[in-house]
Amino acid sequence: MRYVVAGAVLRERGGTTELLLAQRSYPEAVAGLWELPGGKAEDGEDLADALRRELLEELEITVEVGAGLAERVVLRDDLTMLARWARILRGTPHAVEHRGLRWVGPDDLERMARTGELVPADEVWVPELAAVLRDD
Ligand code: CDP
Secondary structure, three states: OEEEEEEEEEEEEOOEEEEEEEEOOOOOOOOOOEEOOEEEOOOOOOHHHHHHHHHHHHHOOEEEEEEEOOOOEEEEOOEEEEEEEEEEEEOOOOOOOOOEEEEEOHHHHHHHHHOOOEOHHHHHHHHHHHHHHHHO
């Protein structure tokens, strides 16, 4: 089994918590849709290490990786996706591979889910993400 590990990167802004979303530039089927940034772990690679590597490559940020979100997504027979909470230790996110980046609160996130602006596989995390964005 191989894993895709996505990052639920949070920041505090003016007393509210925001989540980082990244807009895919490929493939055609999901180009323009927004996702939790991340990528495939190498065989045998620790998942937190994989997420740190992917976010450094894709966004030029160094993150601290926390606990996992509850849901896992089966993308294919041999590919499962999971997500971990993360916070930026160093750097400002830049869209190296993505079309764009944005920070969202719970209302934005839920609206984007309703209007089909999120990558479909990531929709499963919206309730947990929105709850944490509201609670923090
Ligand atoms: O660059 P590569 O396509 O190998 O990896 P990726 O873009 O990180 O994504 C691997 C797979 O996970 C693709 O099928 C993506 O669509 C999927 N993915 C996803 O559904 N949601 C994410 N937040 C990240 C990746």
